Amino acid sequence: MNLFDHPEFDHHEQVVFCHDPGTGLRAIIAVHDRSLGPAAGGCRMHPYATEEEALTDVLRLSRGMSYKNAVAGLPLGGGKCVIIADPARPDKADVLRAFSRHVQSLGGRYWTAIDVGVGPVDADVLAEECDFVFARASQFPPGVSASTFTALGAFTSMRAGIAHVWGRGDREASDLQGMRVAVQGLGGTGRELCRLLHEAGAQLVVADVAQAAVDSVVAEFGAEAVAPDRIHAADVDVFAPCALGGVVNDDTIEEISAKLVSGVANNQLATPAHGRRLLEKGITFVPDFVANAGGMMAAGVSIYSEPSIESARATVLSLFDSITEVLTEADREGLPTAEVAERIGRDRMAAAL
Structure with missing residues (x-):
């Protein structure tokens, strides 16, 4: 894969490939633009057929987050992350914790949240070892998310x-x-x-x-x-x-x-x-x-x-x-x-x- 020649690469500020040998974590974080504020966007967990498919998705989704936040008038930039895994795997919580440490290492340049395969309860798991997580189940009263x-x-x-x-x-x-x-x-x-x-x-x-x-x-x-x-x-x-x-x-x-x-x-x-x-x-x-x-x-x-x-x-x-x-x-x-x-x-x- 040639990232800089990828058709969905749009002058992204940072693309991080994440791995954890203990859990087998494979994930990608894409920070598209932080002109308006810290990059923010959800964490998607999906069993992508290839890493190329995962990269295409995260590049396109992170770009969309920049536009979403800007048009909505939010003081936030755009980012996204994908975890290459089946969300039904029995060690999902361990995988999320391993991934959250990678988000934490970015020091607030990127905030993550819920998306396909990662729900509000999962976001609380992410937040166990990461300060930069929103849309958590604990953030809303019962019945609201x-x-x-x-x-x-x-x-x-x-x-x-x-x-x-x-x-x-x-x-x-x-x-x-x-x-x-x-x-x-x-x-x-x-x-x-x-x-x-x-x-x-x-x-x-x-x-x-x-x-x-x-x-x-x-x-x-x-x-x-x-x-x-x-x-x-x-x-x-x-x-x-x-x-x-x-x-x-x-x-x-x-x-x-x-x-x-x-x-x-x-x-x-x-x-x-x-x-x-x-x-x-x-x-x-x-x-x-x-x-x-x-x-x-x-x-x-x-x-x-x-x-x-x-x-x-x-x-x-x-x-x-x-x-x-x-x-x-x-x-x-x-x-x-x-x-x-x-x-x-x-x-x-x-x-x-």
Whole structure:
């Protein structure tokens, strides 16, 4: 692997390869940009097929964190880490502790948190030997977690998109009655998003590879279930990808009938060209790195301030304004929304230098 020639290398400040012989830990930390503050982003544990695949993921995700934090108005830079391992392994806690010592060695240049395969309880394990961990289970009262606010941010972002595309609702009140929304992925965030949408009067179409998750949402929220590989083509107003990335690709994009794509999955566009194709099709895309910023906005505040549930909720609701700014500017310039959002992020990072 040649890091500096890697297609996802974007002038990253630091890329650290981590190993621990006792646990067999293999991990990568990518610090993309610290212009606005310490780099912050989650810890992903996944059994990547190759180290090249892991490096590609961490470089792309860390870059997205820089833009996410900048567009959301947070005094934080962007970083990410990946642990190459099955999160179901029996010695997971030992692996996390070994990894946390590598994060500690960076002295606060990078703060880590939850992500795929690493939950709030795992974050508390990381914090046993590391001072630079947020979104821990102990950070929130029972029944509340960073994913609660990620779902609220997704709902707020979708409301902003709906207000922009259809003129329905505003910052203070939603108007989703009768709108059809397809939610792909029913994990903790996807399910909570379904609850918020159902309570707002939306009609749900859902899919997940876990049948139990589908059955539960169908029973509780009256959702319509479709096959996971066909959810993108559902006859809906809004498509909300909340599973893995790359869902907007050559195979799916021509079958998307929704007029708005707004969800929390990372890297929903397989390539930037797919963002331009959505624009050509008249489909509005809420950039994923802004739509999924709610958890970061709520939990990341502990890095630089004293958090509270009330202030966290108010901060997340401000995403309505951030999304509206991106969509309005993109319409004015006739550019893909992701390009506009990235430019806003770059401008804010440059202004901080």
